[in-house]
Amino acid sequence: MTASTTTSVTTNKRFAGWWVVGSVFVLFVANSGLTFYGLAIYLDALTDEQDFSTTSVSLATSMFFVVSGITGRLIASLIETHDIRWVIGAGAAISSGSLFALGSVDTIPKLYVVYAIFAIGFALCGIVPGTTLITRWFHTRRSVALSIASTGLSVGGLTLTKVASSLIDTRGLDNAAPILAVVLLLLVAITLPTMWPSPESRGTVPDGGTPAPTAEAATPIAASVDYDIAIRTRFFMVIVVGFVLSMGSQVGALSQIAKLGTERVDRPTGALALSALAGTSVIARLIGGVVVEKMSIMKFTAALSLLQGVALVSLAFADTSTELVLSAALFGATIGNLLMLQPLIVAAAFGVAGYPKIFSFMQLIVTFGIAGGPFLLGYLHDAASYQTSYLVGACVSAGGSIAFALSGNAHPTPETVVG
Numbered sequence: 001m002t003a004s005t006t007t008s009v010t011t012n013k014r015f016a017g018w019w020v021v022g023s024v025f026v027l028f029v030a031n032s033g034l035t036f037y038g039l040a041i042y043l044d045a046l047t048d049e050q051d052f053s054t055t056s057v058s059l060a061t062s063m064f065f066v067v068s069g070i071t072g073r074l075i076a077s078l079i080e081t082h083d084i085r086w087v088i089g090a091g092a093a094i095s096s097g098s099l100f101a102l103g104s105v106d107t108i109p110k111l112y113v114v115y116a117i118f119a120i121g122f123a124l125c126g127i128v129p130g131t132t133l134i135t136r137w138f139h140t141r142r143s144v145a146l147s148i149a150s151t152g153l154s155v156g157g158l159t160l161t162k163v164a165s166s167l168i169d170t171r172g173l174d175n176a177a178p179i180l181a182v183v184l185l186l187l188v189a190i191t192l193p194t195m196w197p198s199p200e201s202r203g204t205v206p207d208g209g210t211p212a213p214t215a216e217a218a219t220p221i222a223a224s225v226d227y228d229i230a231i232r233t234r235f236f237m238v239i240v241v242g243f244v245l246s247m248g249s250q251v252g253a254l255s256q257i258a259k260l261g262t263e264r265v266d267r268p269t270g271a272l273a274l275s276a277l278a279g280t281s282v283i284a285r286l287i288g289g290v291v292v293e294k295m296s297i298m299k300f301t302a303a304l305s306l307l308q309g310v311a312l313v314s315l316a317f318a319d320t321s322t323e324l325v326l327s328a329a330l331f332g333a334t335i336g337n338l339l340m341l342q343p344l345i346v347a348a349a350f351g352v353a354g355y356p357k358i359f360s361f362m363q364l365i366v367t368f369g370i371a372g373g374p375f376l377l378g379y380l381h382d383a384a385s386y387q388t389s390y391l392v393g394a395c396v397s398a399g400g401s402i403a404f405a406l407s408g409n410a411h412p413t414p415e416t417v418v419g
Contacts, residue, residue, distance in 0.1 A: 015208035016196060017137035021149045023191040024130045027088065028152030030187035031130075033160025034099060034180055035122045036153065039064065039374075040258040040274060041165045042102065044267070045173045046111070047259070054259065056108055058378025060115045061255050062371040067119035069367025072128045076360040084129050084197045091124025092188035096181045103177030125188055128363060131343035132356050136198050139206045139352070143344055147289020150340045154285060154332070157278030165258070165271040206352075224351025230358045235349060238407040239298075240362055243342055244369030246305040246400030249393040250335055252373025253312055257331075260315065260386050261324050269321045273328035280329040281336030288337035297348065301341050302404035308334035309397035316390035342366070 043057045098118035138145040167176035261270025311331035318324045346359045377389040
């Protein structure tokens with residue numbers, strides 16, 4: 001383990017960290033609303049307007065997550081050594097340009113190229129740099145800060161995704177995409193001035209205060225686990241399996257939910273289901289940020305993954321507008337927290353110093369599960385039905401719950417290293 005750092009016990013009432021939380025919130029609104037949640041809307045539009053098969057667009061979605069995962073791992077060193085705002089700004093420009101180009105896609109090869117570049121931009125201004133900022137600025141109130149910032153992921157789905165769906169319905173994807181691209185770029189641009197890369201850059205320390213002049217005046221902060229040690233612990237390996245299964249089933253179901261609503265009722269129902277999902281995600285994540293401070297984080301994660309499986313079973317059999325919206329709302333309650341818990345678990349277990357490398361490496365592995373989800377559920381839809389797709393997704397999510405329940409100690413020591 002690395003040596004611990006110290007902080008003063010004197011707090012700063014004008015702590016800049018909450019401005020950073022707000023900036024990351026807006027960043028996640030833009031990045032999630034027009035990419036993560038937006039992919040479900042684009043899938044529906046592309047299969048309708050361009051007559052692409054569900055399987056082919058689902059494969060492009062899966063490729064998107066693979067490329068974003070690889071990119072997230074590659075940028076970890078940049079995040080550690082450079083001002084993170086340059087990374088996020090570059091990502092916003094790339095994402096915006098890709099979204100602009102998506103409107104003119106008319107062949108499958110073009111779709112794959114645009115989605116690959118889109119994925120690079122998504123990673124550069126996405127969850128790895130955003131959560132890295134939160135873990136740097138907050139130690140004692142990290143779960144609350146992360147729950148607030150990551151609520152932007154759900155707000156994006158509740159607002160921008162709905163706007164995207166309405167624009168595409170009225171203008172078509174070719175005319176809506178340029179407008180959405182400008183919105184994405186502007187929203188990220190306004191976050192950059194207050195997205196300070198670290199507390200030290202503002203003359204303060206995590207959670208507020210001023211740097212301690214001596215060791216005697218300081219309160220110790222938990223030491224970090226080195227990257228090479230962290231990734232070889234049994235705990236790391238088991239939670240990776242859990243998130244591969246739970247996030248794979250989650251993103252697979254999420255990417256198909258707009259089309260599920262369209263097939264069973266109509267397109268407005270698909271968009272409404274997505275909005276209901278995002279809405280409950282907002283509320284549940286804020287509640288979860290408080291609850292997780294009072295109970296075992298791993299038990300909480302296992303319970304949520306199991307509840308996610310229950311929601312997917314409900315979606316498998318929902319065939320009316322009311323049933324679809326209510327089932328999607330239950331699904332959203334689990335999405336909101338599982339997305340937050342992954343970075344929170346990594347930071348709590350392994351500390352801050354190696355967080356970008358540890359989290360991005362985990363995210364790279366988990367990405368293969370995320371990427372496999374849309375393709376698996378899309379393939380099962382074409383081969384059988386969405387009922388089959390969502391029932392399989394429920395079983396996969398339950399498998400993730402079992403892994404979390406068996407993970408053990410959330411604060412591993414070097415003695416738990418495997419190999």
